[in-house]
Amino acid sequence: MDYFIELFFGGLTRGSIYALIALGYTMVYGIIGLINFAHGEIYMIGAFTAFIVASVLSIYGLPLAAIVVLTLLAAAVWASCYGYTVEKLAYKPLRNAPRLSPLISAIGMSIFLQNYVLLAQTSDFLPFPALIPEFAFLDRFAGIIGSSDLVILLVTAVTMICLTWLIKFTRIGKAMRATAQDRKMAMLVGINVDQIISVTFIIGSALAAIGGVLIASHVGQINFFIGFIAGIKAFTAAVLGGIGSIPGAVLGSFILGLTESYATGYVSSDYEDVFAFSLLVLILIFRPAGLLGKSTIEKV
Amino acid sequence: MLRLKDLRTALLVALWFVFLTFPIMVIRVNPFERTITWRWQNMVLVGVGSFLMYLVSRIVLQRKAARQKQLRLGLIREKIPWSQRLLEEPRIYLPVLAGVAVFALGFPLLFSTYQVNIMITALMYVMLGLGLNIVVGVAGLLDLGYVAFYAVGAYAYALLHLHFGLGFWTVLPIGALLAAAFGILLGFPVLRLRGDYLAIVTLGFGEIIRLILENWNEFSHGPSGIANIPRPGLFGIEMDLNSAIIYLYYLMIALVLFTVFVVNRLQNSRIGRAWFALREDEIACQAMGIDKTRTKLTAFALGATWAGMVGVIFAAKTTFVNPASFTFLESAIILCIVVLGGMGSIVGVILGALVLILLPEYLRAFSDYRMLVFGAVLVIMMVFRPQGIVSNVRRTYTFRKENRTPEASNTQG
Numbered sequence: 001m002d003y004f005i006e007l008f009f010g011g012l013t014r015g016s017i018y019a020l021i022a023l024g025y026t027m028v029y030g031i032i033g034l035i036n037f038a039h040g041e042i043y044m045i046g047a048f049t050a051f052i053v054a055s056v057l058s059i060y061g062l063p064l065a066a067i068v069v070l071t072l073l074a075a076a077v078w079a080s081c082y083g084y085t086v087e088k089l090a091y092k093p094l095r096n097a098p099r100l101s102p103l104i105s106a107i108g109m110s111i112f113l114q115n116y117v118l119l120a121q122t123s124d125f126l127p128f129p130a131l132i133p134e135f136a137f138l139d140r141f142a143g144i145i146g147s148s149d150l151v152i153l154l155v156t157a158v159t160m161i162c163l164t165w166l167i168k169f170t171r172i173g174k175a176m177r178a179t180a181q182d183r184k185m186a187m188l189v190g191i192n193v194d195q196i197i198s199v200t201f202i203i204g205s206a207l208a209a210i211g212g213v214l215i216a217s218h219v220g221q222i223n224f225f226i227g228f229i230a231g232i233k234a235f236t237a238a239v240l241g242g243i244g245s246i247p248g249a250v251l252g253s254f255i256l257g258l259t260e261s262y263a264t265g266y267v268s269s270d271y272e273d274v275f276a277f278s279l280l281v282l283i284l285i286f287r288p289a290g291l292l293g294k295s296t297i298e299k300v
Numbered sequence: 301m302l303r304l305k306d307l308r309t310a311l312l313v314a315l316w317f318v319f320l321t322f323p324i325m326v327i328r329v330n331p332f333e334r335t336i337t338w339r340w341q342n343m344v345l346v347g348v349g350s351f352l353m354y355l356v357s358r359i360v361l362q363r364k365a366a367r368q369k370q371l372r373l374g375l376i377r378e379k380i381p382w383s384q385r386l387l388e389e390p391r392i393y394l395p396v397l398a399g400v401a402v403f404a405l406g407f408p409l410l411f412s413t414y415q416v417n418i419m420i421t422a423l424m425y426v427m428l429g430l431g432l433n434i435v436v437g438v439a440g441l442l443d444l445g446y447v448a449f450y451a452v453g454a455y456a457y458a459l460l461h462l463h464f465g466l467g468f469w470t471v472l473p474i475g476a477l478l479a480a481a482f483g484i485l486l487g488f489p490v491l492r493l494r495g496d497y498l499a500i501v502t503l504g505f506g507e508i509i510r511l512i513l514e515n516w517n518e519f520s521h522g523p524s525g526i527a528n529i530p531r532p533g534l535f536g537i538e539m540d541l542n543s544a545i546i547y548l549y550y551l552m553i554a555l556v557l558f559t560v561f562v563v564n565r566l567q568n569s570r571i572g573r574a575w576f577a578l579r580e581d582e583i584a585c586q587a588m589g590i591d592k593t594r595t596k597l598t599a600f601a602l603g604a605t606w607a608g609m610v611g612v613i614f615a616a617k618t619t620f621v622n623p624a625s626f627t628f629l630e631s632a633i634i635l636c637i638v639v640l641g642g643m644g645s646i647v648g649v650i651l652g653a654l655v656l657i658l659l660p661e662y663l664r665a666f667s668d669y670r671m672l673v674f675g676a677v678l679v680i681m682m683v684f685r686p687q688g689i690v691s692n693v694r695r696t697y698t699f700r701k702e703n704r705t706p707e708a709s710n711t712q713g
């Protein structure tokens with residue numbers, strides 16, 4: 001039973017990280033109808049920036065609390081800047097191009113960013129400094145839930161609440177929803193659509209970066225290639241929940257996280273990634289609109 | 301043409317990129333020895349580089365805009381691209397073709413085995429590019445798991461030889477058919493999906509195949525792969541390594557010619573036109589009475605066939621296969637070939653493959669930057685020249701003078 005519960009929390013932790021990345025996919029898809037293939041790379045760059053900042057600060061001997069705050073901040077800021085720049089360079093000029101063009105451009109951007117980090121830094125796995133301290137009060141639950149699991153769950157929950165508030169109750173959230181519904185109409189009622197798209201990329205990238213820092217600190221190592229698999233899995237989660245739907249992305253992420261956790265725990269860990277991909281293929285066959293998505297008919 | 305304003309913007313862009321790339325380009329931490337290296341020279345490089353790149357792209361875009369304005373006003377006529385002129389004038393293309401043929405046939409006599417080997421690889425990519433071109437360029441279905449079919453072909457040869465002792469020539473059609481079958485297998489679940497979903501599902505499919513090959517040791521011998529695969533035979537004649545490679549080279553030339561012939565015939569056939577229609581507009585295509593399911597499945601199957609064939613050749617050429625040869629990057633390279641060359645254009649894809657495979661071989665010093673450049677090429681081509689180096693010339697039908705009624709000329713104009 002303990003093993004079952006341990007896997008449950010492991011699955012929730014995975015799911016939280018997927019959720020933080022999947023939100024970026026789903027928000028961007030909701031607004032411009034593009035799968036942002038480079039999103040996984042933004043997550044990786046967030047984690048890498050965090051690694052660099054945290055290492056530099058710890059070499060200079062700052063206290064742990066300051067390192068944690070500054071690292072999270074730096075990762076979110078730089079990842080947002082990358083997200084913003086990628087949108088401006090690779091997607092904005094193609095906004096009225098045929099559907100295939102921005103997709104290919106996105107794949108190109110993803111390959112470019114991966115190799116940029118590979119060349120500028122290293123291809124080796126790097127040890128990520130432990131940012132999350134061990135909490136004494138969790139000793140009783142040792143083997144079931146670790147302190148980093150707890151922190152990841154809490155941070156994800158807080159982030160989700162903030163995001164929901166932002167989208168439901170603020171002016172900018174309202175503008176985002178309007179743009180997602182109908183871009184032309186939003187333009188007509190005076191919404192600066194370009195700005196809203198940029199904001200969406202910035203928020204999505206910042207969330208991915210937070211996810212990147214948390215998971216890197218949890219796993220303890222990073223590499224230039226982590227964005228690829230994480231990106232595909234988060235995309236799977238977004239599709240599972242219904243792409244374009246924010247609660248759907250969160251739900252899909254938790255389902256995917258739990259499925260993976262139990263499948264690797266009870267079946268075999270060799271095929272960890274195969275489970276996620278198979279799940280993706282199955283959803284797309286039986287319910288292409290996802291769990292919470294609405295199936296739409298294309299009209300001319 | 302450049303104004304002071306542009307220079308100021310360029311400066312701001314440069315500053316932005318310096319800031320953006322600061323942590324990753326400048327700082328390098330060694331976490332084991334706890335040392336930091338500050339690479340300030342990279343900062344200068346990024347600043348100057350982005351400054352110049354902004355100005356260049358600005359000039360290119362300005363010229364493009366100016367041209368389009370002149371075109372709209374009717375000041376100049378649409379220029380026929382050089383590639384199209386080259387392809388349409390028999391006076392130009394016949395000598396070029398003859399030159400290429402002589403060069404291709406004489407290549408192994410002029411150059412060393414090493415060069416011939418590189419050329420074989422390039423020709424393999426020509427075939428792969430032409431195959432993917434059917435799926436991506438002609439039918440407009442973005443397939444990111446193309447390498448899976450390549451792997452199917454390679455493993456078909458490796459395993460059939462290992463277990464049943466089948467030879468190259470027997471397996472070549474089997475590999476092609478097997479890949480086509482996999483193409484249909486992949487095609488079924490993704491039929492209902494729109495372009496972007498398709499991309500990610502095919503990507504997932506490619507990864508599933510690779511992961512299965514890597515982990516199912518009893519079937520595929522896992523990551524260590526299968527060795528000692530024989531090279532293609534020629535009526536049982538024993539050949540040394542050198543002549544085997546030259547033989548493989550001529551074999552590749554023949555196969556590429558065969559591919560070009562078939563693909564060309566396919567594109568101008570009924571099914572080929574259905575693919576073009578499918579690419580342009582799915583709904584209109586269905587309204588015209590084209591069976592979407594069958595058209596998509598044939599595109600997948602016929603595209604995969606070539607990958608399967610090249611897979612068999614790959615196994616025969618390297619005499620060794622393992623899953624590491626079939627990663628997503630391979631798919632990305634093939635996609636890059638198609639995009640750079642020009643989607644849907646056969647000549648373009650051939651040129652694209654030769655450029656992208658041969659250049660990194662000869663510019664060894666820059667070979668580390670290969671994938672970086674490939675990624676950048678995909679983005680730059682999409683933004684500045686989506687039709688590729690050689691744009692696809694669509695088949696047009698012209699009416700003869702005497703048949704020309706006023707209605708016909710109206711619909712044309």
